[in-house]
Amino acid sequence: MPFYVSPEQVMKDKADYARKRIAGIRSGVVIAFEGGILFVAPNPSRALRKFSEIYDRIAFAAVGRYNEFENLRKAGVRYADLTGFSYDRQDVTARGVANYYAQVLGAIFTDSQKPYEVEIVVAEVGKTQDDDEIYRITFDGSVADERNFVVMGGQADQVAAVLKDQYRDGMTLAEAFAVAIGALSSSVKGDGEAGGGRSEIAATQLEVALLDRGRPHRLFRRLTGARLEALLSGALPGKKETGAIADATTEPGEGAESAESTD
Amino acid sequence: MGADSYGRGAFGPFLGAGTSSFTDFLATAAPELMPGTAGAATAVTPADGAAPGSFARGLTHGTTIVAAACDGGVVMAGDRRATAGNMIAQRHLDKVFRSDDFSAIGISGVAGTGIELARLFQVELEHYEKLEGHALSLDGKANRLASMVRGNIGAAMQGLVVVPLFCGYDEDAGFGRIFSYDVAGGRYEEHRFYAIGSGSVFARGSLKKLYRDGMSADDTALACMQALYDAADDDSATGGPDVSRRIYPVVATITADGYERLTDEQAGAYAQTVIEGRLTDPDGPPAPLHQAGTPNGGRNALPSG
Numbered sequence: 001m002p003f004y005v006s007p008e009q010v011m012k013d014k015a016d017y018a019r020k021r022i023a024g025i026r027s028g029v030v031i032a033f034e035g036g037i038l039f040v041a042p043n044p045s046r047a048l049r050k051f052s053e054i055y056d057r058i059a060f061a062a063v064g065r066y067n068e069f070e071n072l073r074k075a076g077v078r079y080a081d082l083t084g085f086s087y088d089r090q091d092v093t094a095r096g097v098a099n100y101y102a103q104v105l106g107a108i109f110t111d112s113q114k115p116y117e118v119e120i121v122v123a124e125v126g127k128t129q130d131d132d133e134i135y136r137i138t139f140d141g142s143v144a145d146e147r148n149f150v151v152m153g154g155q156a157d158q159v160a161a162v163l164k165d166q167y168r169d170g171m172t173l174a175e176a177f178a179v180a181i182g183a184l185s186s187s188v189k190g191d192g193e194a195g196g197g198r199s200e201i202a203a204t205q206l207e208v209a210l211l212d213r214g215r216p217h218r219l220f221r222r223l224t225g226a227r228l229e230a231l232l233s234g235a236l237p238g239k240k241e242t243g244a245i246a247d248a249t250t251e252p253g254e255g256a257e258s259a260e261s262t263d
Numbered sequence: 264m265g266a267d268s269y270g271r272g273a274f275g276p277f278l279g280a281g282t283s284s285f286t287d288f289l290a291t292a293a294p295e296l297m298p299g300t301a302g303a304a305t306a307v308t309p310a311d312g313a314a315p316g317s318f319a320r321g322l323t324h325g326t327t328i329v330a331a332a333c334d335g336g337v338v339m340a341g342d343r344r345a346t347a348g349n350m351i352a353q354r355h356l357d358k359v360f361r362s363d364d365f366s367a368i369g370i371s372g373v374a375g376t377g378i379e380l381a382r383l384f385q386v387e388l389e390h391y392e393k394l395e396g397h398a399l400s401l402d403g404k405a406n407r408l409a410s411m412v413r414g415n416i417g418a419a420m421q422g423l424v425v426v427p428l429f430c431g432y433d434e435d436a437g438f439g440r441i442f443s444y445d446v447a448g449g450r451y452e453e454h455r456f457y458a459i460g461s462g463s464v465f466a467r468g469s470l471k472k473l474y475r476d477g478m479s480a481d482d483t484a485l486a487c488m489q490a491l492y493d494a495a496d497d498d499s500a501t502g503g504p505d506v507s508r509r510i511y512p513v514v515a516t517i518t519a520d521g522y523e524r525l526t527d528e529q530a531g532a533y534a535q536t537v538i539e540g541r542l543t544d545p546d547g548p549p550a551p552l553h554q555a556g557t558p559n560g561g562r563n564a565l566p567s568g
Contacts (some may be wrong), residue, residue, distance in 0.1 A: 052328075053393050077279040077393045078292070081285055085386050086296060104274050 014115045018139040023115040025063045027153040027187050030121050031163065032132050033176035036213040037123045040180040041152075043184035051209040054219035055092045057124050061209050064118030072120060075104060094124030098135035098143050106141025116137045119152040125211040125219060129169065155187040162186045163214040173210070178235035199239040204227045284402065285390035286383060286411055300380035319422025325377055327392040327462035327494045327501040328359065328369030330430040330441045331474060332455055333483035336518030337430045337439025339367045340487035342462070342495060343510050348498030349406030354505060355451045359513040363388040366404055366431030371460030376418060377425040384408055384427075401433040403471050405450055406440040413448025428459045432517045439517060462501035469493035472550035480516045483526070488512060488533040489547055504534035 028041030028050060039051040039061050041188035050069075054060045054076050079100045084092045101120060109115045116139050123132045134146040144150075149167055151159040162183040171179065185201060208223040208231070215221070223231065276292040279493055297301050323345045330339040352374075359369045360381045368384055387407060392398045399407065409430050415425060430441040442451040448490035456474050457477030458466035470492040477488065488504075495503035504511050511530040516523050525533075541547060 049396065052396070071278055074281065074394055077275065078277045078285075078288055078389065079387050081390045081393075082289070082292060085285075085289070085383070086293065104278070107274065185398075 010088045014109065015140060017115055018109075018115040018230055020062060022119055022139065023154045024119075025119075025153040027155050027184060028061060028063050029149065029151055029163065029183060030061050030123055030134060031149040031167070031176050031180050032129055032131060032134065033171045033173055035173055036125050036219065037044075037132060037134070037211045038176050038180060039123075039175065039207075039209045040184065042201065043183065044205050046204075050207055051078075051222075052211050053218065054097055054122070055084065056089060056099060057211065058092065058094050059127075059209065059220050060097075060121050061121040061152065062118055062122065064116070067117045068116040068194040069120060069241065072104065072116070072118065073181050074100060084115055094122050094133045094135060098122045100138055101137045102141045103141045105137060105139060105143075106215070109140040120148075120149055121152060123211060124258065125213050127213075128216065151183070158182045159187045174231060174234050175230050177208070182233045201232075203232050204230070268336040274383060280566070283391050285387045286407075289383075290391075295304070298376055298383055298418075299462060312368050317422070319373060320348055322423075323347050323352045323356075323374040324500070325356060325358045325371045325374045325460065327372055327458060327460035327466055327491060327498065328388070328428045328489050329458040329463075329466045329470065329487045329494075330369065330428055330453075330456065331470060331478075331483050331487055332439045332441065333480045334477050336432050336480060336516060337441060338480060338483040338487055338514065339369055339428070339451050339485070340491055340512050340514045341369050341429050342491050342555065343505070343558060344461070344495075344500065344501045345429050346500045351502075354508065355503065355510045358515055359515050359524075360385065361515070361522045361524065362404070362429070363392070363398065365398075365434060366384075366401065366493060367429045367430065367517055367522060369459070370425055371423035371428075371463075373423045376415065376423045377427070380411060380415065380425055380427065384411060387411070400435065401431045401440060404431065405429055405440075405452075408442070409444060409448045409450035412444050412446070416447060425457055428457065429438070430517065432521075434519075437519075447533065458494070460501070461489075462498035465497045465501075466490040467495040469547065473548065480518065484514050484516065485533050487514065488530075488537050491536050492541065504531075504538060506534075506538065 016153050019221050026042050028039070034051050039059065041050050041063065043050055048066050050063060051059060051061045052073055056081065060076055062073065067214060076097055080097055082091045083096065091121055101122065122135045122137065126132050136146055136150050136152070137143045149163045151163065163179065166179045166182065170220070181201060206228065208228055210221060210223060211218065211219045212221060238246060264470060276288060277381040282288055324347065325345050326342055328339065328341040330337060339359050341370070343355050344351060345356040356374065358371065358377070361368060361380070362368045362385050368381050370381055388399060390405060408427060412427065417452060419425070424446055426446060427444055428441070429444070430439060433440050441457050443451045443453050443457050455476065456467070458469045458470065473486045473489055491501070492503055495501040507529065509527065511534045513528060514530045514533065515527045516525070
């Protein structure tokens with residue numbers, strides 16, 4: 001007799017597996033502000049990116065297994081460029097990209113042995129903050145239409161609680177950045193599994209990008225080097241005692257010299 | 264389904280490591296969208312015994328493009344006329360396109376195929392940049408364009424001939440460079456200046472007399488405007504500045520600050536300067552007959568690295 005496992009059990013096992021793995025991933029924050037949409041996540045690597053450009057006004061953010069979300073990122077760029085080439089640049093929308101990801105992740109969840117251990121966000125800046133669109137797509141292909149901010153990864157509830165408390169409409173870039181850093185630091189305190197025991201945030205340990213409403217054509221850009229140092233020192237005025245944060249604020253010049261410049 | 268078939272099927276070409284070239288991806292995912300394939304696949308031979316490719320004569324053709332290196336960059340300019348046989352098909356066609364932040368592509372030949380080629384090339388460069396996280400080198404862009412022109416050879420044999428001119432600011436080298444192509448995809452680096460299209464012979468002759476090494480972007484733009492005026496003077500398919508309609512050649516400069524297309528007012532000002540000069544000197548500014556100063560007038564040196 002062949003070994004039988006009910007579909008319910010298979011789906012439940014896969015979902016439990018994915019949830020458990022994602023719960024162990026450090027959080028990332030996507031937050032809307034007056035001038036666009038800001039992406040902040042701890043990421044010690046300068047080569048393996050969590051945030052990237054999909055199209056003119058659309059960006060991609062992901063946490064989880066790098067090879068899996070990198071695969072999705074490339075698929076999204078291909079989907080967007082093909083749509084834009086077949087029709088017109090304005091016909092590429094975040095909703096279309098999010099739907100595409102829902103289809104892909106849904107198919108992978110159903111058809112393969114192991115679901116993708118990822119959580120992704122597709123964000124598009126509009127003409128005003130009211131027109132911004134943020135979608136969160138999870139490992140099983142479900143899509144959530146979010147407003148103002150979204151948290152990916154483990155401790156999402158904890159980080160989101162801080163964001164919910166501190167978020168307000170029409171924040172500047174510096175204010176939004178400060179709120180995001182505050183929320184992310186709340187999750188790493190004393191959580192060995194998620195934060196790897198680290199409770200500090202230095203500029204070199206952060207990946208920060210933004211969809212800048214004020215730019216023409218392609219709005220995605222990364223914040224690195226001196227600009228990031230300046231933002232970080234502004235965001236953490238009263239926290240000089242907490243390890244690497246103090247280093248970053250007291251020696252901004254040094255860090256800026258060696259850091260990668262904005263591309 | 265095994266591990267090998269993650270989401271394949273409908274998503275096949277999209278997922279996986281794949282290629283960073285949009286053209287290669289397009290050839291797999293949507294081959295019908297490749298420029299030139301329609302011409303190559305359906306042999307467009309006229310039924311009435313006319314020569315192959317004769318139908319293409321009735322299609323809209325773009326004409327003259329010039330490019331010249333300037334101090335710290337390069338200038339590209341193109342007239343606005345498109346012809347179909349002996350008719351003027353368009354008075355305000357754009358044939359100079361921004362291909363990315365530091366390069367431009369101008370096209371001459373069958374406009375439909377050329378504009379599609381330029382559009383595909385734009386996506387090609389942006390696609391690579393997004394997938395790889397950094398832009399192609401200028402040589403890489405030039406080579407990529409060569410293979411795309413070569414891909415059009417089937418259509419070119421049917422008469423859908425298109426030849427681009429490519430120029431850009433080389434961020435590594437710190438100066439502007441110009442590349443010309445032939446129908447077979449041959450890629451040739453040009454020094455100082457070059458022109459393509461029906462009026463190119465006259466434009467090149469004009470630039471030969473007007474061009475000086477190390478000219479400012481401003482002077483180079485004026486020299487390109489003079490060259491296009493000379494091309495329009497002797498080639499019926501090249502359009503001169505259209506003062507009554509306020510349609511002027513497209514002029515773009517590419518420097519370390521990136522690609523910038525001059526506004527109609529700015530291009531119009533150069534055109535106005537040329538036109539006013541021609542009112543007294545119809546053949547344009549004369550070059551000195553005897554070379555003064557340096558042995559060769561300081562004009563024949565290749566740009567030094």
